[in-house]
Amino acid sequence: MAMTAVARETVFALRRQIAKIEGTLPERLAAPAAAPLDADVNTDLTIVRRGIAAALPDAFLPIGVQRFDAALSGGLPKAALSEIHGLETRDAGAVAGFALSLTSLILKQTPGLPVLWIGTSEIFREAGFPYARGLHASFGIGPEQLLFTEAPKLVDALWVAEEAARMTALAAVILEIRGNPQRLDLTATRRLHARAQAAGRPVFLLRQAAEPEPTAAPVRLIVASAPATPRDTIAGPLAGSIGRPAFTLTIGKSRTALPGQFTLEWNPDERAFDERWSEGRDRAKNPVPVVSLSGGGKDPAPASGAVLAFPALGSPISPAARNQPSRPQRAAHLGPRRAG
């Protein structure tokens, strides 16, 4: 780069100014192709990011995964239309699941507001109707927070979405559409985006079995299922079990992000995303079991004897230790006292 630092600073300041006027996100400067994605080299990237974050601190919904948030320069825009694509109808579970986890994150910030899910009859017939019990169990969205609209025609669905997008009384609007209908063109998405911007609430456009096409949405994510990790138990991962839902995300379009692919795992208990760790790192992160083993269990782990301040099992028993009641005796001695 031939520009001096001062000149670049001016350029960035001007860009921020333009972005503020236009209400859009500033474009990312093209990073040198040879440079690795490193904080030292990409000073320009950090400057841009800091610029947006400083100008609009509340404009982004952080996903909670550092690498992904950094790629999107702060997270998903909150007051905007976001496209979430699934390549096939059978991905409807993953697409809906990802949108719902985003909704769940939003509901953490705006608790109590309802979520409206609009779908055409076609998509609800093909991909299934949202099931409130599952939504509550996996995403913590209670049935009293859910509203559904089933529109027989796409025109009606778009109309309801436009009306809903400008309401501040809804936490989020999910519009689910199948395929590439002609009516959902640049104009229609622009209207949705403009209303979402005005209301400051997100609109998630779920598009099942659709080809990417030009829309007004600033971000397009392509979601597919990822094989789930096995369930974690005290004794290690349970073979053959299906653990937390996982998604493979591809950033299909973003004015600020570099293209990339991520595998995220949704944690339904904490209602937060984790990035999928490789097997080795996971173990290294958590070397000791968090929960202590139960003493009265059927098969106590052999290690539990070693940490006690008693002589090791192999050593000859000392006279003092002989006075100590043995394990079953202690239990029998404690039994009646508890009952009394």
Added chain:
Amino acid sequence: MGIADARAMHPSIEIVEADPEADRRLLEGLADWCDRYTPLVALDGADGLFLDVTGCTHLFGGERAMLDDILSRFFHQGFDVRAGLAATPGAAWAAARFCGDRIVVSGEEEALLAPLPLAALRIEPSTRTSLESVGLRTAGAVMAAPRAPLARRFGALLLLRLDQALGRLDEAVSPRLPVAPLSVERHLAEPVTLTEDIERLVGMLAATLKTDLERRGEGARTLALLLFRVDGAVSRIAIGTSRPMREPMLIQKLFHERLAAIEQDIDAGYGFDLVRLSVLAAATFDMQQADLAGEVTDDGADIALFADRVRARLGEGAVLRPVAVESHLPERAVATIPFTEAPRRTTPPKKPDRLQAPPQTIFPPERPIRLFRSPEPIDVPATEMPEGPPLNFRWRRALYRVTRAEGPERIAAEWWREAASDPITSTRDYFRIEDADGRRYWLYRQGLYGNTQVPPRWFMHGVFA
């Protein structure tokens, strides 16, 4: 006389099959139209209408003017109508059928009925013939006869009808539609055809309605707009609101959506000359305190209005709300009901919802996030164990290879609901499976192996995130 005889006498005769159902519909259409004179319109047999015009006549310039108006309007619509107006339904019935266009002043019923034949008394034909057989041929003769023998011989109905016609006993006319508690209307000298004009009229009528509603401390829950077309057709457009409403602008907005939705169904024809807005149901209206800036911030009101507008355009079931139902069958455990505003929660919920904490287990069973409306049958060629999950399956003509499976979770049918269902064939074993691409599904096998008559079948019921 048969058709053949009639044709022999008049070869050019036109023969139309009797259609009582169509006649009935026509009469109901006429009754709808007569709503413009009074809200109390009742059907009378197959060929008559009762209009209770008590307190309405002055709106049309008196009884005579009203009767003339009814007759001339019906005449221009192509109906030959005969009308009678009296203080009792019985006398009016007789006047319309036997005198024609007569207005009977209260107290003159006896003079009207006396010369009329017995049919004017609305009695059974058998009673009539037996009365005639004893020489009582006119209503006056019956009136002159002693009452006790008449009642003994011809039954109580004869005297009841007589007393009702003479006004000695009250007779209620039961209107076919419930009477709206509040209703405002506007007669138009020049018929309107444009939807915008109708909407503007709705706004004006709603503004009139607002003062009445304010006086009663109520808001409208159900509103109906009646459009009377010049040629007699009546369109009835009803909307419902989630919370009591009296603001004219909002009412106009709701009718705007409704009219936009049914624009092609309403045929303005030559125009509407009477527009009426009625409140069919009202409820207590809670006043709300505005803040100093004069703004009432109430998210619930926004959502209620939004739901009303969507419903006005897309129909009653357009905005749905899920409710948890006590049932262990997955498809019954959640019901979706049309949006109604939940009662406002003033205190925090005391005990956790059942959904949050199922009583028996610490870990609630996994439930999918999408459920198919009806379980879709899948082909399962092989399972590792008879009772186990499938190794692969074919769903919607695509083959899926199962890599992992959890289950089974056995869910039995609700025997207390369906008495006839066989417990073996209706038992389901649910499996949560993951395919080679990482998609997670919810399958079940209906029925058990070893039951030779009905082999178990497999279904796809839902998808997980």
